Amino acid sequence: MRFTIAHRTRYRYPTPVHESHTICHLQPRSDITQYCTRYELSVSPRTRVFSYADRFANDVQHFAILPEHDMLEVVARSQVVTARGPGVAPQAMARALVDDDPVLDELYDFLTESRYVKFSEPLDALLAEIGAPGRDDDVVAWFAHASWTLNRQFVYDKTTTSVQATVEESVRLRSGVCQDFAHVLIALCRRTGIPARYVSGYIHSGDDEMLGAEASHAWAEAYLGPRGWIGIDPTNDTWIGDQFVRVATGRDYRDVSPVRGVYTGASSSILSVDVAVDALSPQQQQQEQEQLRQQEHQQQ
Amino acid sequence: MRSILDRYAPAPAFDEFAEADGRPRPHYAELAATLAGISAADFRHRVTTVNGVLLQRGVTFTVYADARGTERILPFDLIPRIIAASEWAHISRGVSQRVRALNAFLKDVYGEAKVLRDRIIPRTLVYSSEHFEREAIGVRPPHDTYIHVSGIDIIRDAHGEYLVLEDNVRTPSGISYVLENRDVLKRAFPRLFDRYDPLPVDDYPQRLRNALAAAAPPSVGDPTIAILTPGIYNSAYFEHTLLARRMGVELVEGTDLIVRDNIVYMKTTRGLQRVDVLYRRVDDDYIDPLYFKADSTLGVSGLFDAYRSGNVTLANAVGTGVADDKAIYPYVPALIRYYLGEEPVLRNVETFDCSDPAQRDHVLRNMPFLVVKRTAASGGYGMLIGSHSTVGERAEFADAINANPRDFIAQPIITLSAHPTVVGEEIAPRHIDLRPFALLSGDTVDVPAVAFTRVALREGSLVVNSSQGGGSKDTWILAD
Amino acid sequence: MLSRVAESLYWMARNVERAEDLARLIDVTAMRAVDHADDAGERWLSAYNIAGMDVPESHGLSARSTALEAIVFDVDSRLSVAACVRIARQNAVGVRAELTTEVWECVNGLYLFVEAQSPRAVGPDGVSTFLRSIRDTAQAFGGLCDATLAHDDAWEFLRIGRSIERARMTSRVLREIRDDDGPHVWQLVLEACCATAPFARARSQSSDPAEALAFLALSPVFPRSLRFCARQIDRALHRLSGAPAGTFADTSERASGRICASLDFAGQADLAREGTSEFADRIGAQIDELGSSIVSTYFPRVPVR
Structure with a gap:
């Protein structure tokens, strides 16, 4: 599928701030399952934007606004083609294949606690309920079952948690937003020795009412040995398919938060975020391809 | 005439000053003769003179946090520690080797990480280190230099062998004492200096400056260097001011700096002035609120971006703390062999890693005979000396070890060498250690003839840290 | 030099100066109050x-001790002698x-x-001695700054603050x-x-109040006259910027130039015409403005426009 995405983040400050430094994880990734054909980041007030690839190979932009300002707006526009087909379960596979994978040693950071993914008694209780997979158990099925359990037991509720919710809180409350669902599932995986990471991105709602479509979305990926990194969205209990756009991966939300920064001045700010993910119809796609072809002609 | 040395009895340890039969070692003979010629009254007079000078300087070195504006002076012992040229050559070779290996380790662990794939050192140990800085992965500092300045703590065991006790490759301090102690002692024993002619220490600031200038980003011609201090409330603030003055560079605080377009500037009365090298005495966690502790007011927003872009040199580089983690320490000899293909010149103290179940068992069963240390702590804090501990303290440590084995190591209790030290009206043996400082630029390690000798002033005490009742001595390194 | 350092020097000098001036004011007022009890409340x-x-x-109950408490000792006000000394020392730290050892010890000692x-x-009998000690130390501070510090940019910021x-x-x-x-009031003012x-020497035997006031405002040689101080500031600013005298490189130099001009070309008659109080008020306001523009020129809160 082909998407155009507009992601606008706006901060307003009651009194002017200065020396603000911001970093953004907003650029969709290009890999074998999706390709980002266009990406543009505009910042107001105007400033120079710098870019680097972080250690997870995410493309990160950062910028500073040094003079006083009472508003900061960051708009990311991108076009992405996804080519992973509908989300379907990978082939069944014994957990032993994960445990014996030689790469496991290098995945230390995805096997241990991180800032937002902490182990706790409530988490252990939940894991006991789900049941930890044994060496001969099908780890694909277990992953799906864990996601399904979260989806069934947890309430999607924007009012119960803040950005800083811990896994323990989310498990206790049995509620949260996509980010919390992802953190809990990651914690379950890591607790039982399966490497897991956090993915931030977008989901296109389409005809099925998908949760999390009106904002940036998040889900989990587990490292399933020979199957590689496999994504599942516990909020919607679905394998990651064509309607998902991956933006950044990391240990947890902290590594990939879409926009974060520091500044000098006002102690509070008013944040508003709008995300629009539009799928291009076949007609639009054709038109666009036509345009591209013409441009190429002109360049030649 | 009664001399103050008359009643000196060597310690039940390696005595730096006296042979087993009580006669002074050859390189201490002159000192012994001089001390023997000094009456108790004369010596008292010299002590008073030195204290007077120290007091006068003490005004300069105020602990400003104190409302009275008075200062806590590190007690200074008048009897110099003397190191023969051949011994110093050995120490400096060992220090240099160690610093090269640790720098190679840092370059590797934040780069290709071959050492981990080759299983020379367990990845778990590195990744679980409090000071392993993930943001620094893939970021190459100018010239691949990480450890511009280091202080390697060295002790002598009962046989007189020099052993490395720990590495300090973050922001080692103490150099200001070395510089001040020498100044002060010159007033007390001017003639003794003529006889020994120890290597001078006062060129250290210039050598440090040279090393920092050489570490500047390659594109910079005549680099601007500044010292970044956490500010007046830092315990080493006086050292920062002293170095800034003697090096002739600006002493800046975080608020004096600003980062624009990935370049670091100082805010001056003539506008922004670019800074190329920051000798920072601020810990990694506090250097940039954007990437590290967000509530830090000591750092500079965007500093890490400037560093990643190669536009500023941070000395030491970000993330060096993993190399002086006490749990990594046992692996340093292996790192020396791995990176340099050499045998270690200076041996380690035998160390038990509590994260290893078998070694942990040994530690828990033998606590009264061991020193237990927290791997992330320094300055003599978070330490249990088994022989000087109560049953309750040992139980507390045992619980802590069981809860977080990774956070502890243990070592046999080593009786540090002893040295004549002024104690009241007498001179008596007290335990000492040694911290040489090393400056690394490129592949070259400069080990200036400056070393900091700390002395445990309490009788029998093996803890020399200033925070734990330690004092200091002037350290004389003899020329060939 | 670093803006932070310059700013600290500036405020250190200002606060020591203020402590000295207030100490003198209180001492003089207390002395005069003894001679002119009828007028003391007013003073x-x-x-x-x-x-x-x-x-x-509590002013009505006991004017003298209340004033002493408020103007000298009240550290919560930020304006009292004790508060100024505290702020000066904070800046010195x-x-x-x-700083040289001498200058630091002087501030710390104060x-x-x-x-x-x-x-x-x-105690009531010790007030004058106490205030005199403050004045002496504050004056020694000025002397030590002049005598032990290099007369570079740092020193210029001290001079400006003072x-x-x-x-x-x-x-x-x-x-x-x-x-x-009455005459006792302008005596007090002097x-x-x-x-x-200095006034007696300059205008021998004169007892004309108007002349005394003109001296305080316009003397080109008396170090506490408005004109003399304005000249000091203007000179210091020009040394800092390198701009030739009579020209201006920034807003603070423009402000100081304007003040100098209006004082250079004013005479006793102008003072009388405008009224001394009004004249002093106007110049005072201009000096405050100059202070703010020095702060924003040399120690800007937001250094990048």
Whole structure:
């Protein structure tokens, strides 16, 4: 599928701030399952934007606004083609294949606690309920079952948690937003020795009412040995398919938060975020391809 | 005439000053003769003179946090520690080797990480280190230099062998004492200096400056260097001011700096002035609120971006703390062999890693005979000396070890060498250690003839840290 | 030099100067109150005005001890002598590395001396001695700055701080003058500005109040006159910027140039026409503005436009 995405983040400050430094994880990734054909980041007030690839190979932009300002707006526009087909379960596979994978040693950071993914008694209780997979158990099925359990037991509720919710809180409350669902599932995986990471991105709602479509979305990926990194969205209990756009991966939300920064001045700010993910119809796609072809002609 | 040395009895340890039969070692003979010629009254007079000078300087070195504006002076012992040229050559070779290996380790662990794939050192140990800085992965500092300045703590065991006790490759301090102690002692024993002619220490600031200038980003011609201090409330603030003055560079605080377009500037009365090298005495966690502790007011927003872009040199580089983690320490000899293909010149103290179940068992069963240390702590804090501990303290440590084995190591209790030290009206043996400082630029390690000798002033005490009742001595390194 | 360091030097000098000026003012006012008891209440009220402080409620009960408490010891006000000394020392701490031992010890000594005192410890008979000690130490501070520090940019910021505060004090003292004030009032004014002898020497035997006031405002040689202080500031600013005298490189130089011009070309008659109080008020306001523009030129809160 082909998407155009507009992601606008706006901060307003009651009194002017200065020396603000911001970093953004907003650029969709290009890999074998999706390709980002266009990406543009505009910042107001105007400033120079710098870019680097972080250690997870995410493309990160950062910028500073040094003079006083009472508003900061960051708009990311991108076009992405996804080519992973509908989300379907990978082939069944014994957990032993994960445990014996030689790469496991290098995945230390995805096997241990991180800032937002902490182990706790409530988490252990939940894991006991789900049941930890044994060496001969099908780890694909277990992953799906864990996601399904979260989806069934947890309430999607924007009012119960803040950005800083811990896994323990989310498990206790049995509620949260996509980010919390992802953190809990990651914690379950890591607790039982399966490497897991956090993915931030977008989901296109389409005809099925998908949760999390009106904002940036998040889900989990587990490292399933020979199957590689496999994504599942516990909020919607679905394998990651064509309607998902991956933006950044990391240990947890902290590594990939879409926009974060520091500044000098006002102690509070008013944040508003709008995300629009539009799928291009076949007609639009054709038109666009036509345009591209013409441009190429002109360049030649 | 009664001399103050008359009643000196060597310690039940390696005595730096006296042979087993009580006669002074050859390189201490002159000192012994001089001390023997000094009456108790004369010596008292010299002590008073030195204290007077120290007091006068003490005004300069105020602990400003104190409302009275008075200062806590590190007690200074008048009897110099003397190191023969051949011994110093050995120490400096060992220090240099160690610093090269640790720098190679840092370059590797934040780069290709071959050492981990080759299983020379367990990845778990590195990744679980409090000071392993993930943001620094893939970021190459100018010239691949990480450890511009280091202080390697060295002790002598009962046989007189020099052993490395720990590495300090973050922001080692103490150099200001070395510089001040020498100044002060010159007033007390001017003639003794003529006889020994120890290597001078006062060129250290210039050598440090040279090393920092050489570490500047390659594109910079005549680099601007500044010292970044956490500010007046830092315990080493006086050292920062002293170095800034003697090096002739600006002493800046975080608020004096600003980062624009990935370049670091100082805010001056003539506008922004670019800074190329920051000798920072601020810990990694506090250097940039954007990437590290967000509530830090000591750092500079965007500093890490400037560093990643190669536009500023941070000395030491970000993330060096993993190399002086006490749990990594046992692996340093292996790192020396791995990176340099050499045998270690200076041996380690035998160390038990509590994260290893078998070694942990040994530690828990033998606590009264061991020193237990927290791997992330320094300055003599978070330490249990088994022989000087109560049953309750040992139980507390045992619980802590069981809860977080990774956070502890243990070592046999080593009786540090002893040295004549002024104690009241007498001179008596007290335990000492040694911290040489090393400056690394490129592949070259400069080990200036400056070393900091700390002395445990309490009788029998093996803890020399200033925070734990330690004092200091002037350290004389003899020329060939 | 670093803006932070320059700013600390500037505020250190200003606050030491203010402590000295207030100490002298209180001492002089207390002395005069003994001679002119009928007028004492009025004079103490005037002292509050000069200090820029509100008059405490207890003023009516015992004017002298209330004033002493409020203007000298009240550290919560930020304006009192003790508060100024504290602020000066705080600033000195932050730039300790830039100061000589002599200068640091002087500020630290002043701080320790004032902190150790209280109205009770000083006692009614000890007030004058106490205030004199503060004045002496503060003056020694100025001398040590001049004699032990290099006369570089750092020193210029000290000079600016000292001169601004001095000019403000003189303008505030002059502002309190009324046309019908008796000779003892302008005597007090001269004393508060340390000007009795210099004025006597300059205008031998003169007892014309108008002439005394003109001297405080316009003397080109008396170090506490508005004109002299303004010249000091202007010179320091030009040394900092390197701009030739008579020209300006930034807003602060423009402001100081304007003040200098209006003082250079004013005479006693102009003062009489505008009224001394009004004249002093106008110049005082201009000096405050100059202070702010120096702050925004050399120690901007947001350094990048």
